[in-house]
């Protein structure tokens with residue numbers, strides 16, 4: 001049984017999710033203690049508990065400690081990962097519901113399902129565009145296309161928008177099985193081809209997405225970037241707003257967002273997303289800070305070495321590297337100065 005200290009490094013949910021993915025893939029039993037000890041409300045929150053249940057469902061794991069707020073979990077896989085049709089609802093993990101991010105549940109099970117024999121279809125319910133997690137738009141426009149470059153085939157379709165605090169969104173995920181990732185080499189991003197944006201609201205007036213779109217286009221055009229932002233007004237179970245930008249470079253993609261809040265103007269939401277994008281654009285790196293930690297797992301499972309340059313070496317990145325190394329799956333080297341990540345898989349699973 002592999003013992004994992006959940007308080008290590010970042011001390012957040014990612015230590016848990018990466019461990020779950022790797023336990024499902026390798027069949028190794030794990031025991032995680034100090035789960036999310038670094039957070040204000042430690043232990044398993046709704047999104048994490050749903051990730052535990054999702055990982056357990058796909059490999060028939062026996063689980064101990066799978067309760068809301070639990071800081072200890074034992075996870076003993078009972079079979080190899082089984083492709084199939086699954087539904088996971090974050091709101092079921094907590095009384096009174098939750099807007100926990102479905103995208104983080106998705107990332108927990110995606111690679112195990114991609115490696116399994118057969119195709120899968122997964123319905124995920126909860127928050128689809130919430131803070132401190134990849135938005136579903138990011139998954140669709142950045143994460144999955146980058147994984148496709150590594151030979152992993154998966155698509156998402158947004159069925160309903162889910163914002164904080166109500167959640168209630170829905171995403172359909174399709175994964176083609178039997179795909180071992182190839183490595184990725186991404187040291188130069190090439191020229192920017194276009195910034196594509198989505199300014200969206202649910203249950204709010206049409207002038208809001210239009211104002212977000214106008215402000216974003218003005219800022220990015222002033223910076224001499226080619227940009228097109230679509231303003232969209234959608235139906236939903238609650239009001240919500242956001243601006244999602246995807247920068248398409250010759251060799252890579254990067255994503256940035258601003259989420260609406262009460263007392264935050266439409267223009268300010270646009271400015272938040274644009275500032276992030278412009279900061280990234282100045283670095284000349286191909287991989288944004290968030291994708292940097294998210295690419296580690298496919299790279300560790302790949303059939304050959306990966307090498308990529310990142311905009312920022314985050315604590316998420318170094319923490320995820322340490323968890324992967326604890327499973328003995330790959331050697332991960334992070335050059336803090338050059339900001340280059342090298343992953344050498346041992347191909348032991």
Ligand SMILES: Nc1ncnc2c1ncn2[C@@H]1O[C@H](COP(=O)(O)OP(=O)(O)OP(=O)(O)O)[C@@H](O)[C@H]1O
Pocket residue numbers: 010011012013014015036039048104131132133134135138255257289290291293294316
């Ligand atoms: N704006 C964003 N765009 C894309 N990815 C993001 C964004 N913000 C955060 N992420 C990613 O979401 C993940 C969050 O991991 P983290 O461990 O912080 O999560 P958590 O489970 O939500 O919990 P907590 O921090 O509450 O323990 C990381 O992979 C990070 O790169």
